[in-house]
Amino acid sequence: MPTYAPVTLARVATMAEVITENTIRVLDHGFVRLDDAMASDLSVVNGARVSFARHKAEMDESDEGLIRFLMRDRHGTPFEHNAFRFHVRAPLFVAREWFRHRVGSFNEFSMRYAKASDEFYVPEPEDVRSQVGKPGAYSFETVEPELAEQTREDLQAVYDAAYETYTRLVEQGVARELARLVMPMGAYTEFYWTVNARSLMNFVSLRAAETAQREIRRYAEACERFLAEKMPVTHAAFVENDRVAP
Structure with a gap:
């Protein structure tokens, strides 16, 4: 399986325009916005250490090693004690590919109740x-x-x-x-997606891969940027272990 370089701000700048700190423009009329997040590397550490009745207030080197161990040995549940809520604007065909990932929670704009947008993906x-x-x-x-x-x-x-x-x-x-x-x-839709880090890594591993359709790959790369910012140790371990979700 090929390995990939970790997402950096420089790499993101080549594939998407950062509109604000929490919003990345994708394609011609789309975006990924991190609407809210309850996510940190420390949440992974405490999720794992509760097995030994331990709780940490700050990260240290041993905790970074623990995260690398959890990722390497595929102990996945500690990576589920967090949440990212994304607001996404994407073409319908991208959204339908996205919704095939049966993880997280979705709420989508309804053309049944509201007038459709006049913007389309070219x-x-x-x-x-x-x-x-x-x-x-x-x-x-x-x-x-x-x-x-x-x-x-x-x-x-x-x-x-x-x-x-x-x-x-x-x-x-x-x-x-x-x-x-x-x-x-090609019509644009909007939706909210709430997902934990483990499921987000699964999405990124599949949709940011070279085999994924180019358009959804750009959205996955934008999501990965936010994962890397909020949980840098987790993201680094994800990349080190061939970008396979634990």
């Missing part, structure tokens, strides 16, 4: 790619500039037509829960 020219090879053993290659631009124009034309139809249906009195059926997978 990939940058360098992100328009072709699939080469057979399923399970394929790679992606950037297409010629002319095809990339035509693809972007075609997507925008579909989006414009779909949203015009959606708006017309709503204005004519069609219920939003039916009018939303015309919305493409």
Whole structure:
């Protein structure tokens, strides 16, 4: 299994724009915002040491060693005594991939009750790619500039037509829960995701990998930035152990 360099602020700057301390812009209209966190390396330490009726107020080197041991030997439950709450804005196809991770809690924006956004994902020219090879053993290659631009124009034309139809249906009195059926997978949605560090590492190990779809990979990298900031020892141990969740 390949190993990866730990997420750093310099690396994040190359793949996402940091809007504020707690928000990273992803893709053209998306973001990942750390809405709240009850997360620290010390929570892992105390979750493990309670087995011996011990409690620590501050971290020391022995605690860092304990975290590395827990990660290396896959003692996972101490990494569950914490929580990250993310506010995410992403295209529908990214959200649907995300929701396949049956961990944490989700609440999503509802097109049934509220008007859909008029913003859609249009990939940058360098992100328009072709699939080469057979399923399970394929790679992606950037297409010629002319095809990339035509693809972007075609997507925008579909989006414009779909949203015009959606708006017309709503204005004519069609219920939003039916009018939303015309919305493409590139439409943006928003959701909250609350997850513990163990499950977050599982998500990152799968979705920040080179085999993951490029768009969700950028969201996973943004989430990993916050993991690294809030729980640096845990994140370092995660990277040292081949980025496999305990």
